[in-house]
Amino acid sequence: MIKFFTKEIGICTEPFxxxxxxxxxxxxxxxxxxxxxxxxxxxxxTDLPRTSEGLVKVYNTGMVLYSKEGRLKAQKEFDNFExxxxxxxxxxxxxxxxxxxxYLHAMMFAKKFxxxxxxxxxxxxxxxxxxxxxxxxxxxxxRTPETKFVHCQFPGADNMNEEQLLKIVNLPREQWEYDI
Numbered sequence: 100m101i102k103f104f105t106k107e108i109g110i111c112t113e114p115f116x117x118x119x120x121x122x123x124x125x126x127x128x129x130x131x132x133x134x135x136x137x138x139x140x141x142x143x144x145t146d147l148p149r150t151s152e153g154l155v156k157v158y159n160t161g162m163v164l165y166s167k168e169g170r171l172k173a174q175k176e177f178d179n180f181e182x183x184x185x186x187x188x189x190x191x192x193x194x195x196x197x198x199x200x201x202y203l204h205a206m207m208f209a210k211k212f213x214x215x216x217x218x219x220x221x222x223x224x225x226x227x228x229x230x231x232x233x234x235x236x237x238x239x240x241x242r243t244p245e246t247k248f249v250h251c252q253f254p255g256a257d258n259m260n261e262e263q264l265l266k267i268v269n270l271p272r273e274q275w276e277y278d279i
Contacts, residue, residue: 106215107169108207110158111222115239117154122230126193129154135201138190143209158207160200161250162222169212176210177202220245225267227253240272 120129132155136147148156165173180202187197195201207214223246226239242249249268256264266275 104164104166104215107166107172107213109164109215109217110160110203110207111162111217111219113157113159113222113224114219115226115241116157117150117152119228119230121154123228124230127195131193131196132157134190134192135196138187138192138196139205139209142186143205145209147204147208158200158204159222159250160203162217162248163203164217172210172212173206177206220247222248222250224250224252238272
């Protein structure tokens with residue numbers, strides 16, 4: 100059952116990401132998250148939300164709800180996207196932070212939106228990752244029996260056919276017949 104939505108923006112967190120970004124071998128690291136938080140603080144005089152461990156929270160723009168009021172407020176108050184991307188580059192951040200995810204993350208807090216963190220079963224994700232403790236790619240599967248939407252976030256997902264994707268999002272890993 101979906102609870103009644105009363106905020107301006109509803110969005111899911113990526114609870115696995117803040118800790119993972121401390122040990123990742125990729126470019127999107129907690130050090131870059133801190134640099135992004137510094138950018139938002141300097142440009143908008145706004146602190147980004149943090150986890151209980153003090154890490155920058157990560158929000159996923161793949162599953163977002165806007166109330167009518169929130170959509171209208173966003174259209175009126177959000178900064179120009181192209182300028183935001185230039186500002187990100189000028190601050191020395193990697194292009195990832197100039198994407199829709201970084202943009203919405205900055206705007207919803209800089210412009211003081213009333214945010215509702217949605218149940219993460221709306222953003223259950225299957226994530227491929229490498230880190231300094233597990234240099235061989237491993238798969239982290241956050242699906243539960245209550246999963247409503249599966250976000251596939253691993254190399255090769257964009258090149259899979261419908262049958263492969265349906266197996267991955269609906270079946271246990273041992274039944275995928277595909278090694279990611």
